[in-house]
Amino acid sequence: AEGFAARSVYKLEDLDRKLRLLRPGNRVLDLGCRPGSWLQYARQKVGPNGAVVGIDRDPLPSPIPGTRMLVGDLFKVDDKDLLGDLPAFDVVLSDMAPDTSGIKSVDQARSAVLVEEALGRAERLLAPTGAFVAKIFQGPDVEVLRKRMQTRFADVRLIKPEASRSESREVYLAGTGFRP
Numbered sequence: 001a002e003g004f005a006a007r008s009v010y011k012l013e014d015l016d017r018k019l020r021l022l023r024p025g026n027r028v029l030d031l032g033c034r035p036g037s038w039l040q041y042a043r044q045k046v047g048p049n050g051a052v053v054g055i056d057r058d059p060l061p062s063p064i065p066g067t068r069m070l071v072g073d074l075f076k077v078d079d080k081d082l083l084g085d086l087p088a089f090d091v092v093l094s095d096m097a098p099d100t101s102g103i104k105s106v107d108q109a110r111s112a113v114l115v116e117e118a119l120g121r122a123e124r125l126l127a128p129t130g131a132f133v134a135k136i137f138q139g140p141d142v143e144v145l146r147k148r149m150q151t152r153f154a155d156v157r158l159i160k161p162e163a164s165r166s167e168s169r170e171v172y173l174a175g176t177g178f179r180p
Helices: 009-019 037-046 079-083 104-125 140-150
Strands: 027-031 051-056 067-071 089-094 126-137 153-159 170-178
Touching: 009 037, 009 126, 009 153, 009 170, 027 037, 027 104, 037 051, 037 067, 037 089, 079 104, 089 104, 104 126, 104 140, 104 170, 126 140, 140 153, 140 170
Parallel strands: 027 051, 027 089, 051 067, 089 126
Antiparallel strands: 126 170, 153 170
């Protein structure tokens, strides 16, 4: 009814409200951006002077005006292709989820691999004081990744947005105040 591509936008809205992630003029990278609701929300928040870039293995159902979309595998795309003409990003978002097997330990491990790649990209592409948020399935890797983030971010939190289903094992690792 509000014109967003998916209900996951309410997770980002909750994260943004709690962390004050997105501001006018920000440069935002959205990893795993399909179907596009996070791109839509980010575009609204950063305004005409901001930049929003998304990447996903599959194309969007329809283009989102004011954004740049790359179709490809994050593990194979160069940093320079993500940056384009931008010097860095102020916010890196990842709502990526693995192809699930139904085996909790396997799915959690696959989720952690995606977060590791997203975090590596954030460590290379974020501007000083930038923010990083990534979805991960709860399991033993969450603590390992949280500790890694604490070495690079002033504040690190584990958040379960109100819009997440109560039975869902997904949580979000969030870091603000990036220290290159």
